[in-house]
Each structure stands twice: as C-alpha cells, then as structure tokens.
Amino acid sequence: MANMFAFAETRGGELRKTALECVTAARQLADASGGGEVHALLVGASGIAAKAEQLAQHGADVVIVVEHAGFAQYNPEATATVAAERLKGGAYRAAVFSASAQGRDLAPRIAAKLGVGLVSDATSVAMEGDALVAQHPMNTGKLIATLTLTGSPAMVALRPGAIAPAAKPGAGRVEQAPPVGDPSAARVVVTELRVGNTSRIDLGEARVIVSGGRGLKAAENFKLVEELADAFGNAAVGATRAVTDDGWRPHTDQIGQTGRVVSPDLYVAVGISGAIQHLAGMRTSKTIVAINKDKDAPIFKIADYGIVGDVFDVVPALTAAVREARKAQ
Amino acid sequence: MKIAVCIKRVPVMEVRFAVGKDGASVDETGLKYDINDFDLWAIEAGLQLKEKAGTGEVTVISLGPDAAQEQIRKAISMGADRGVLLKADRIPADGFAIAQALAAELKDGGYDVILFGKISIDSANQIVGPMVAELLDLPCVTAISKLEIANGRGTAHRALEGAVEVVEFPLPAVITVDEGLNKERLPSLKGIMAAKKKPLDVKPAQLPELRVTVSRMALPPDRGAGRIVGEGSAAVPELVRLLQTEAKVL
Numbered sequence: 387m388a389n390m391f392a393f394a395e396t397r398g399g400e401l402r403k404t405a406l407e408c409v410t411a412a413r414q415l416a417d418a419s420g421g422g423e424v425h426a427l428l429v430g431a432s433g434i435a436a437k438a439e440q441l442a443q444h445g446a447d448v449v450i451v452v453e454h455a456g457f458a459q460y461n462p463e464a465t466a467t468v469a470a471e472r473l474k475g476g477a478y479r480a481a482v483f484s485a486s487a488q489g490r491d492l493a494p495r496i497a498a499k500l501g502v503g504l505v506s507d508a509t510s511v512a513m514e515g516d517a518l519v520a521q522h523p524m525n526t527g528k529l530i531a532t533l534t535l536t537g538s539p540a541m542v543a544l545r546p547g548a549i550a551p552a553a554k555p556g557a558g559r560v561e562q563a564p565p566v567g568d569p570s571a572a573r574v575v576v577t578e579l580r581v582g583n584t585s586r587i588d589l590g591e592a593r594v595i596v597s598g599g600r601g602l603k604a605a606e607n608f609k610l611v612e613e614l615a616d617a618f619g620n621a622a623v624g625a626t627r628a629v630t631d632d633g634w635r636p637h638t639d640q641i642g643q644t645g646r647v648v649s650p651d652l653y654v655a656v657g658i659s660g661a662i663q664h665l666a667g668m669r670t671s672k673t674i675v676a677i678n679k680d681k682d683a684p685i686f687k688i689a690d691y692g693i694v695g696d697v698f699d700v701v702p703a704l705t706a707a708v709r710e711a712r713k714a715q
Numbered sequence: 716m717k718i719a720v721c722i723k724r725v726p727v728m729e730v731r732f733a734v735g736k737d738g739a740s741v742d743e744t745g746l747k748y749d750i751n752d753f754d755l756w757a758i759e760a761g762l763q764l765k766e767k768a769g770t771g772e773v774t775v776i777s778l779g780p781d782a783a784q785e786q787i788r789k790a791i792s793m794g795a796d797r798g799v800l801l802k803a804d805r806i807p808a809d810g811f812a813i814a815q816a817l818a819a820e821l822k823d824g825g826y827d828v829i830l831f832g833k834i835s836i837d838s839a840n841q842i843v844g845p846m847v848a849e850l851l852d853l854p855c856v857t858a859i860s861k862l863e864i865a866n867g868r869g870t871a872h873r874a875l876e877g878a879v880e881v882v883e884f885p886l887p888a889v890i891t892v893d894e895g896l897n898k899e900r901l902p903s904l905k906g907i908m909a910a911k912k913k914p915l916d917v918k919p920a921q922l923p924e925l926r927v928t929v930s931r932m933a934l935p936p937d938r939g940a941g942r943i944v945g946e947g948s949a950a951v952p953e954l955v956r957l958l959q960t961e962a963k964v965l
Contacts, residue, residue, distance in 0.1 A: 463854075497811060503927040506840045522762070528728070576880045581879055593964075640894075666728075692943045
C-alpha cells in the first residue's frame, strides 16, 4: 500500500485534460499497490479550488489546493517549490506529471530539487515490486526502453494521450495549503499568454487528428484537411515539418521528431510520404489512415488503412462520407 | 558575454536500430553520429549572442565517450572558442546524473548564459537543462523559439499546446532552445582550420550513482502489415465501414 502524487495542470484557470490523465495514472498505481491514497496538487489563482471536484471524480482522495495571485499564469519556480515541499513531506512512492509543455518544464525542476530520478515522456507506468517501471520511446520511436527507477518518490512524466482519463468518483477531501515563500517574487515570470486559434482543439487533447503534407501542393489546399477535420467533429489539424518550414502552417502545428508527439485514437495522414522525422511524432497513434498517391510511400508501412490516390479526389469524398456517417448516428 | 553550450553526440536516426546483446542497450554497430539537432540551434544562439555583445567567449561542453570530441570540434569549427569533454564510456539513462556532472563543470565558470537544446533526439527525455538550472540555482526558461537579451535581462517566447508564453528572466540563466529560434550556420573552411588550434579539455565525468537504469530495450510492437483498402475515392465507403466496425473510431 503506497500513496501516490499527481500534479493537476491548469491553464487560464481551467484544468487541462492531462491533469485527469495524471490523476488516473496515479489512481492505477495506488490501486495496484494495494490501495494507497492519491493526492493531487492543484495550484492557481483564487478560485482554482472549484476544479478540485473534477479531480476527485477521477480518483483523487485528497486535493491539495494552493491559491495565490502569483499563480494566475504558469509560475515555474514557485510551482516547483510548492510541489517539492509537498513531495518531501508526503512519503509518496511515485509522483505523476504530464509530459506536456508545462510538465516538461516543471517536472525536471522538482526532480532536481528532490534529487530523485525522472523518466519523461513515458507511455506506460507500473510498480514492479519496490521499483517503478516505465516505458519510454527512444530514437524517434524506433526503440522502446523499459526504465527502472529506484528511490522515492520516483517521478514520471506521462506522454499526453497515453492513458485515458477514467472516472472513479470519490469524496476527494480538499485541503487548502499556503504557498511556500512569495510566488510573486519568482525570477522567471510569464508576462503574457498568447492563445492561438481557439476554435480548434489542441493536438495533444484531440481524439482525432487530420494532418497534411507536401502532397497538398499549396498552403491554400490545407482547407481540404480543415474540412475533413470538421467532418470528424472535434478534430485537430497537424502538419509535417516540410509544410511548417515552408510557412504553410505555423511551427506549433508540426508533428514529428522536432515537433509535437501525439497518440490520438485516429490519425489521418493526407499527402504525407512518411519521413522518419514525421513518423517519430505519430507512430503510437491507435489507428492510422494514410491517403497518398504513391503506393510505395513509407507511410503505408505503418498505416492500418491506406488509400492510394490523389488527395484532391479522395479527401473531399472522405469528408462527405464521414459527415454522412456521423449524421446517421 | 560568457556563454556555455551543452551538446550531445547522438546517432543519426535514418537507420534501423537494433537491440544490443545485453537486451538493455542500443546496438551501436554501424551507427553514424552527429550533434543533436536542437543543440545545433543552441550553438547558433550562443554564437549570435557573443557576436551581438561584440565580446565574449563560447564554451562547448559535452558528456560522452572519447569519440564525442568529433562533435565538440565541429561546434568549434562553427565558431565556438573552446571545448570541454566530460568523458564517460556510456551516456547514462539517468538525466539527473548527467545534470549533476554538467553542473559540477559549469558551477565556477562564471557563465552569463548556459544554453541547451530543448531535447536530445535519441534518449528524448528533455530534462537535463532545467535540472542543471536547479542545481546551480539559476533562472531557467525552456523550449524557447524567440529570444532577446538586453541589459542583463532576457525575454523569450515558448510554444505551448496551442499558445505561446512570453517569459521574462534575469541573467545569468539557463535557456533551452526549440526549433524555429534560428538556422544553424555551417562550419567555414577557415573555422575548420582554426578549430584544430583551439583548446579542447578532456576530463572524467563525475557521475553519481544512477537512479534510472534501462532494464530492457525492445523494438516497438509491430503494427502489422498496413492494409491498402483500395484506390481513389472508390475506396472511401470501404474505409468508412472499417473505421466504424473494425477500428471503432467513427
């Protein structure tokens, strides 16, 4: 029986989906250890406590709420200090973070403060006896390392989307705690959050991603990808590095070795040949569909379903068919 | 301005990797190596900061095997002033151990800026930079795609999922570099000639006991042979049927 810690990521006063993923993973670890408690840390400006309920619904036994005006934006130094203090005093066996942009910034700071090991971008995590064991894709996903962490707490940052949030309603005791020191006195300060196109769900949270490559021939043809994404409902739009380098899409849309790494339920690759650079970012998707005119394109080797054909012929037909299929439901 | 850039020797990825004989390592037979992509952009950022300041020194530091001198020389031929190799037969899987060895070397260097690539493309942990910052008690900004430094303060942009954070921080600081900040320069012939005469210190890496070890290395599960559903838009109805009934994603 061991207690587990989960960090609940927020942005702009709202929980991120990854917060629920982390609580779910910590719940699974606690249950596997014979039923320890899950403590979730929720840090934010005044009022963030309202989000504790959602964490309790996913299996947090205790939600530690730290409210301060200095947490209105992500505050890396003060958040790391609060989390490290809590982890020092809590006798947690494992601490679960997300390998999101925020989690990748935060978790290593905390691990270094505590002097413990950290595995980032884990696709699964489990206890094996006294050790925490995590799987972690390496070398652009061409190898999977199984890593063993000794010491307590063992820290892990989970790949977003690798574990689906699971409801596990409980009472979820809320515990208000003060910040450690003055969060407003941090050296590193986020002065502004520029939110991009908010009409579409983020790549990391989408269950369906439609991505486009050079096969679309020109920036304006990306509307075919956008329309297919719309047909699926709440889908995100991604792109290859070739496309973002050419400025057809912003760099933040890039999926691949030097861009985002995603694991949606469905990944639709439109006019993408399947360079290693790109496969590194999407090969752990659950179902992969590829549409490409070159039957020898490497993307077909990892696609579950492929259509060989002109994207300008196939994609509009698929968009119409998906729209029909969803209307019929 | 005194700048340190920490770089890593990584395998070139365009190969089929194999598992080493011990079942817990990468088979290094026939692999080619280069500087990690993100570290090239960190080197370029360091060179630009020195050029803009008009004075200073860029030190390139790498933890790795003896052969990593090749990557340090390449960085010097791009324009860095000197190199340090923290020699370790194997680069450990424990990022915190690497951070401790690097921090020990950086601690008394008097650096204004310590640069890292955001992530190494082989071990893909993205943790060493901020860990070094904590160990040295320095401000740290990670994964930046825009940087301005003036009067001892920095402003950077870092990309999040669907948003950009604008971050301000004082120097000295640790900065990790994302794609998009710059395009790295190529080594010039003059740089390559000059690199031979510039100092490259080699010393043993002070690695602590490891907290993270590789217990198994494996190839990813086979996705199974991809299935070509058909050709052209005529194949669309069958694809939609499969997505509904087999994959159950529609």
